[in-house]
Amino acid sequence: MAASWPFIGRATQLAEIRSASRGVVVAGPPGTGKSRLAAQAVHGLDGVAWARATAAAAEIPLGAFAPLLPATPPAGNPLGWAAAALRAPVLVVDDAHLLDPASAALVHHLVTRGGTRVIATLRSRTPVPDAVLALWKDDLVPRLELEPFSLEETEAVLEAALGGRVEAATVARLWRASQGNVLYLHELVLSGILTEDGDVWRWRGPLTITPTLRETIAGRIGELTPREREALELLAYGEPLGADLLAVLGSLDAVQHLEDRQLVTVQPDGRRLQIRLAHPLYGEVIRDGCGVLRARTMMRRLAQAVTEAGLRRREDVLRVAVWRLDSGLPGDPGLLLAGCERARVVRDLELAVRLGRAAVAAGGGTPALAALGTVLFYTDRHTEAEDMYATAWAAEMTERDRTDLGVQRALNLTVGLGDVPRARAVLEETTRLARGDGARQGILIMRAVLAALTGDVAAAEDLLARTRDLGPLSPHGERMIGGADAAVLLARGRAAECLARVAEVRAGLAKEPDAMRSLSAALIGHAANAALLLGDLDTAERLADEGYDLGGRFGSWTRAVLEFGTAKARVLRLRGRLTDALAWARDTVARLPATGVLAGACLGELAHTYALAGDLAAAEEALARAEATGMPIGPYVVLPLRFARAWTLAGRGDAAGAVDLCLETAESALPCDVPFALHDVVRLGRPDLVSARLAALDVRSPLVALFARHAAARDGAELDAVSEGFERLGLLLYAAEAAAQAAARHREAGLWRGARAAETRAWRLSQRCQGARTLALMDLDVPGLTPRQREIAVLAAQGLTNREIAERLVVSVRTVANTLYAVYDKTGVNDRAALAALLIR
Template sequence: MTTLRREAKTLELPWRFTGREDELELIRRSLTAGHHGIVVTGPAGCGKTRLVTEAVRGSDRARAAGTPETRHLSFAAFAHLLPERVSLHRAVQLLSGVRLLVVDDAHLLDDASAALVHQLAVHGRTRLIVVAADVGPCPGAISRLWTGELLPRLVLEPLPGEETEQLLAAGVGGSLEPLTLNRLRHLSRGDLRLLRDLVDALRERGLLTCRAETDTWAWRGPVPVTATIREHAAQVLEGPREARETLERLAFAEPLPLPMGDLDLRLLEDLESDGLIRIDDHGTVRLTHPLHGPVLRAAAGRLRAARLARTPDRWEAALAAESAALTGRIEQADVRPLPTPVGEWLAQEGAAVPAGYAAVRARFSRLRGELREAAAWAREGLRGAPHDARCRCELALAAAQSGDTATAQEAIDGHPDLDEPSAWLAAARGDTEGALAAIGDAMDGMVQRYGNEAGAPGVGAHGAGEGAGSVTEAEPACADAVFALYDLVRLGAPGKAAELLPADSVFALHANALAREDGAALDRAAEALEERGFLLFAAEAHAQAARAHRDPRAARTSRTRAVALARRCQGARTPALSGLVLGELTARQRQIVTLAAAGLSNRQIAEQLTLSIRTVGNHLYSAYARLGASDRGALPWLVELPEVQPA
């Protein structure tokens, strides 16, 4: 096992700036002729200062910043730019000659400094970039910059998931395993400073290990509570003793909540007003910030921890309830997000995840289009039960629908009865006829296992495919049979599936629209699928609509929606999505990616297109990021599906 470690005293350079391309361009445009600047606001730690620093890199500028300690001192933020005693009028005159002034942490400015910034905006001779966090009250002179329409305001949202993943990969030096990625994003809640401090703590303690089977970095076990991490949770560590005891009880109860009746109502009111706890509609109480629980548990003494800790039997029933809830949602064809704190906590802490739960969790994720996450859950189950057929089935399905035929084949080796993964493995290899035949085998197997109520009686090994035999008109009652029939629709062969699927289901809606080659109806089916959480299915339906539309504008709209949804599906590469992916790239990137997929080296591409080798490499790097590829070995799948192989 490889461990990523660095010395605690190593001086780390800032992480490479990642994403925020639109926001970067907006700030840069605000500094061009005819513009007077911009105000950038957003949650603490979301990267406002780093974004502005990148936008003004190389520019001649002056900088000022507010601090909590100097809010009572006049012009404290501008002490390095102004004489010791100065009036507001004189300060405006002195700074009007500055071409660009960056004001950071403007929400912490003293009143005189805030008034100075406002007057500079009114005069319009100095371009201003004003950065303020959305925490607590902001000086009126600052808020009136945008409410009074003196400057435009850019509200910076937390970094999107895809860009956060790229940022972490750059900071760690490799891709993160999906459950680790989700955990870091959950703990940091969009605070990039906290995110970096967490990664630094993991590296200092050597807690990131390389998973050989996926070549990704993973973290299991408790949160490393370093001095820096403690600073982020100072609010819960420094409160009154009574409040601290209540917070500790909640911390040691995790991942389960506590009933409100078990706690002091007066203390709960104070903690809720401080934003430290949240109470749900069922009257149960949890800590608000996911970092606070680990920090409180680490700060408690050994005896207190032994007294407050819960035993495993306390969460076993909750884990079974989570599994039942996930299964129920799948049977109801509704896979919208569902909280699963107990299962996630087990995996995060490095405890054994029961294979049955892991398989259900993997299936739920796969149906949502979260293919890498589905594979990760399947692997969690296989760690304790390496031969579990359910987890192997989910791993194979997630891998095959991602175009990873090697992993899919390895997962089903020795399990010839896994027909559904075999179907998608055939589809990934371009053998559509073989895929359809395997789905027929899967239907036969369901009938043998569950009886005729599990599938349509008389469905033979070839009855599932169009023109491959006869199918009776009975409707499948089993969720497995419904999804097996729906696989035919996804593979472009609706045929009798449209008749056999439950008539009022969203899957039948999709099947009927595809059978009629009705682009508008396919788009409506895609919207219904997306509403129920089936993002990959929705992407495929939009992709099929793009091919069915006769109006080029409608086809372009469907294709754009398909690409947008497919990008949220963690590297999905299914037949329906074939040919869509390259549309995400610029014309030059498409040209270079196509040549790289054909096997040309960077040097050969550079010579053919009369470019520098470095330019080719930069284009490929950008293309990899957009396509979700790690190297050029994945490009052939992204460019075009492999040729159909004989069955």
Template sequence: MPSLWPFAGRSAPLAALRSAPRGSVVVGPAGAGKSRLASQAVEKQDGVAWVRATAAAAEIPLGAFAHLLPPTPPSGNPLTWAANAIDAGTLVVDDAHLLDPVSAALVHRLAQDRRVRVLATVRSGAPAPDAIVALWKDGLLPRLDLEPLTLAETGSVLEAALGGRIETATLARLWDISQGNALYLRELVLSGVLRDVGGLWLWHGELTLTSTLRETIAARIGELTAEERDTLELLAYGEPLGLDSPVLEQLEARQLITAQQDGKRLQVRLAHPLYGEVIRESCGTLRARAVHRRLAAMVEAAGGRRREDVLRTAVWRLDGGAPGDPGLLARAADQARAVRDLALAERLARAAIDAGGGPTVRLGLAAILGYRDRYAEAEEVFREVQESGLTGDHRVDCATTRAFNLLWGLGRPDQALRVLDEADDGTLSLDARQGVGFVGGAVIGYAGDLDAAAARMDATERLGPLTPRGVLVHGFARASLLACAGRAAEFQEWTDRLFATLGPHADRNPSMSTSMAEARVRIAVSSGDLPAALRLAEHAGGQDGWARSRAQFGAYRAMVLRLGGQVGEALAAAAEAVALLPPRSPLGGSCLGELAHAQALLGDPAAAEATLARARDVTVPTGPAAEAPLRLARVWTLAARGDITGAVETALTVAASPYPIYAMVGLHDLVRLGRPSLAAARLADLPVDGPLLPLLVRHATAATPQALDEVSLGFETFGMLLHAAETSARAALIYRDQGLQRAARAAETRAWTLTRRCQGARTVALLDLDVPGLTPRQREVAVLAARGLTNREIAERLVLSIRTVANTLYAVYERTGVNDRVALADLLDAGGE
């Protein structure tokens, strides 16, 4: 990190300050960056004088101006004397709200006289002398309110400060905690809470406050009465709370708390997240435990009517040293797991076990360990619980959860199926048998056999009427299989019926909701709806604070960006997803596969090979979803090395995938590699729904360059710019072979234009693509024509004859393949002219 904190994210207010001819008054909260902004605005200017007001200097008239004034004051008017003594083009008055009345009057006088340009900073909410307030009230100087940094501005500041990218969730967390305050943001970074993972900065460990930040926040909180402190302590450990205290109004007036109506309750919070950090740090261990016990008692006395009260009460009791009921702790652990606070969920589950919780509590702990990517630990607990004598439905719950841990975490689908089969000993209820059957079908499907999976689910349906749990498990599992098959129409019909049946409880299970979100992304991609796929991936990844979920949908985001030709952005998205992976993960294939794929397309096969080598150690082999992305990446890594034969052979292995959505991509990669005859018939036979597959079939069977032109336009309509560029480049080659030079140049120009929008991507089809070359004179004429000038106007400007301009422009059209000024303007704009 640079030794000096960079100035970034304030381009608009900086421009406003620099362009204010008479100066301006910058108003904002403490730490917003007012002084830094003013300093930046006058940087490299001559004749700048600074006045920094302080409370101490305010005890003396003109004390803040002492360094600018002669040592002996006159006997006459001190304001005129002081104003005449200020020999500067620009006067910067920092913290003008702290000026004494005479100094404030002097600033007002200087602004009024307009002999000196005045820039003043004022803390919002602080009392200021009337003469300073009059600067903007009387229209002498414009007022510039410095708003908190936006999320995007915060990202710009952090990337400049850290010299690298910052992970999306980490950026959001820092912005939320700092609330856009530049000083707070800087101190949070200096606290060491961030870790550099391959050039990507992530949140690491617990938040600690620097002494500067702690002292700044403590000064903002100020002196507190015993009752005020008591109230703030309750909020620091338990916000939001429905409090009723006589000190609330005065705390609100001091902007230390906020209050908002929530139904019948008035919910009170601290006004800033960091206030809680400082207050908690000032509490000793015994004091903190007492506050926690008091919070638990308050909620229990009110009846604990809200669903979240279970979790809050259990945590407060645990932190207060009186954990109590193991049932309460176990229910709280389930709630923490549902909201993906997995560290807390594990802590609560272990506390429940220590308090006497039995096998079902240990089963919950095993599930939590699996969610925390500690699959081997989870398997040990699952095995112990299953051997402890569980009966009936509890045994099935253990078997089904353990089966997914064996499949996803350890890559053992066969063992997962054995565990499920052993659980069904013939004495199970219908609900339990349905659970075993549907989960077994899901395991088989994830492992790659969609037909066998569907057969097992069909057989399970025939066992009897579906119970509510059966509807849920079957519904989500079947939807996932339909998505892997690319059967979009059936998927939509199925999910519409499912959600109508489930009603408001459809999203109660976070894991199933994640599975459904993934299925929706797959359907959108296989149908060619890239905008919808990107929205779904970004929404699903942003909704969940779970690192696994962010990695999962980060990989999908990278895939969609890559398909859309935004290969540089795809590389960044994939790198972010990879940084979130644990040492071993079922998501290693998708995350590292997308990273290697983007690296290969950007012409860095060495980096792609290194990424694929790492994937061998990281990826848990769970089936096609883990394998296919890596094989697709290898296709283009080999192609980037010039090994087209190896690339074709690898694409053929993807084309044999049991998942039609991957087979479709593998077959089309054969077309992109120049082997359409290997793919055309098989593409046409695929059962994938949607408008994309017919376009891929047309690409594979295109027999003329004109047909390829139409396919290229189709790809562009889908937003698949790299595919469109490749297709136009192929058309250009065929046109040239046929001696149709003008058509060849038009196709080549289109391919070049599209490629320029693909952020540096280069593939086999684009290797022979040259930028349309124009002579300097041709380029000069082309640019003027693209701007709308007539031939006569161009001739007059360049001192040429109109005939010369016309001939030159004709040569430009011939070389580029465009026909008019509008098309020429589009071409030159895409080319960065």
């Protein structure tokens, strides 16, 4: 990790400073890098003088310039003497807001006199000497306002400093903690809160701050009156706080002074005013300065005041529960359970677990055990969740509670522990204990969901029909069956109907935005996959981003991060943006638990992209990890691995093996996945094997229709049209491959102009695919090879002997030798080493 912070970004500001002939004033909040920017602007220039103003030097006339002036001033005009003594062509004045009047006058004189270019930095929203203010007020020099780093700039500087990728959630968390302040960001990184996980940097554990950062922030806060300190402490433990609440606590007058000092912010929230600390790290330093007893006193005062006000806001229950717990007050099981539920809804899952454990310890009984099991499920502690559920299961409870517990327990067993038989057993027992139709309907819906997850679509359809036969459903049941319907429609390849059903259910959920986050995630996932099946990449990517955001602040709901991070990577791969897809896939894989159901989907997508990019060793490593850590409960976690393995085989030169695997996959895949498996066979050069099947598919989709057209294309012109169709949909890799195939068909027909045009188009498209290396694109490097010649050329380039190639492809050694002779003739190389160099290039 670099101790020195790299200079990243600020290119526009840097150019503006360097182009300012008379000088410039650079203003900005503390820590935004004003001094660093000025230093970068004058780097490499001769004759640069620096004057650094300080509060102490402001007591002495010309104090900031003392190091630059002769020791003894003359008896006459000191301003003229100082200006004459400063012969530097460039003068940098740091912290010009702290200049004494004489020094400020000298700076103004140097600018108006000319001959010295002055670059001054100062703190924005801070009083400055009149002579400095006149610099930009009188249009003598421009004023450049330096803003804190944006999220994107924060990511760039972090990756430059750390020398590697930083997880997106970690970037967001660091940006929020630092508020884009470069100094604070630097110190946070130096505190050691980041760890390298594989090739991705991640933030794990609590926030820690360095002594330097603590002292810097304490200096920024400055001296406080007792009332001001009290107000800051209340905010540190309770922000945001309403102005009315602070008035009750007797601290509103102090807050007004703190606002003047820019230590707090006041923001309208409806008819209320909400008050926060001006920077998140202020709270860390303030809390650090409170003893245990004082901290408890503050939290008890907050809990009492908000309780007496009536817990009017949704977050009040959660806040009071935490304040009471942290202040050592006796546990109230009802309050703790309500706080646990609210923390789960807002996806502060670690806090939800903490409150759930406290509720159990406080005697919350079966409801507390069930609630704790649920939040443990959300935090991927599935074994512990099953322990909570099993303990609760043995107690007496209402039929509704029993049904809810059985359904949640079965879900944890399936998608958490991969134990489908036990999940089915739990649902069967729940069914035996249920008497009412509503309870039975809820159980049948969950059984249908599990059937869809494990690939038994017919059973899922039957279970949903039985559910409806029992009579009208409750509003909750209608939503749940809507999610199951969407899963079945997607599996059947009825993408448009799936999207319509999702829209219908989500319209109902929108009336309760905090309810049923798991159902929302499932619906968004179904819709994203349906959009992909239709070839609507824009909608699929938007939904993937929306689902990723369900993970909550900093991705605390790991399952959403894994599922939708993988979905985002898949969309980017289909767009041909392989580098971007790899970045998302690697970030996602870094969040995988030691074992889990989603390992197959996440690692399969990573391996698939590695294979397309030509990094076959990395692809095989990802596949091996998936085999060791995954739980193959159904198609959605198994098929990604099969697709990835096929393209890894193709990359190793075993095109025939890749084709066989794709055909085998298509035999057992769900209808929604069959088109992609069959189209991969087309991309691997064997459209004759699948054209009839693609044409006969009962899947209504513009993309699937284009797949069928691709397989049926018999000449270069038709393949040109197919390539244009893929490009219109945004599938650039498919478009490049079809164009490369078109060039080959044109050449075979002797249509050289068409061949050159298609080849140029394929090359142009492939350049946008961020390093894609597939068999179809090999023609761009080695034009004119037949599929068999390409296959043998790749194997020979990998060092296989003629006999080894013959055994792998089940042909004669003579056939291999003759084919290689033709390859050498077409490529102009003489041996395997030269052939390998050509193919690698």
